[in-house]
Amino acid sequence: MSGERAIASPWILSALGFQTRLVFAAVLGPYFLISAVRKIGGNTLSMGPDVAGTFLSFGAFYSFAPARLSAVSGDPAMLPIGVLIAVHGLVLAEGLLPVLLVIGFATRLAAIGLIGLVIITSAIDIFSHGAPLEVVGGLFDASPYDQILDLRLLWIMLLTVPAALGGGWLSIDGVLGTLGRRRRAEGPAG
Secondary structure, eight states: SSSOOOOHHHHHHHHHHHHHHHHHHHHHHHHHHHHHHTTTSSSOOOSSOOOOOOOOHHHHHHHHHHHHHHHHTTTTGGGGGHHEEEEEEEHHOOOHHHHHHHHSSHHHHHHHHHHHHHHHHHIIIIEEEEEOOHHHHTTTTSOOOOTTTHHHHHHHHHHHHHHHHHHSSHHHHHHHHHHHHHHHHHOSSS
């Protein structure tokens, strides 16, 4: 060897991106999608009654803004516009970003958005819902089963692969990238 460092081939990196998206689809995709559907009003999975003027159920506001909801005596209509926008955005992110990640469209953006969503919802669980210490858990302890710190750190690590590598060749991003390179290689038409 001439001292050069071996770098993984593009094929291997692409396969890793696809494999990570497949694992996400199998393990975390259903969790995020069911969680989002439960926050949308008018379906059998909805958490609580529909909230007038929105497409959300009461459960969406309880999940994402419990302290603010308590401050207005449980009436989502009385929440400030910023909180309403934030809750709608979080529900949309919870339902849309997993789909984008799995199909490999805007993969890096979807993965980064999901990392942010995991961090935000973890903070809400700990600080607003007051998750007990045994649920929050601790890093570097004897229990790998803590529902917030250990588990969600693993989720974030899984999401760092598509955030760093993108969707790979077996994705909509990969197909669009290939088409774009072909078009540039052909040069301007006419």
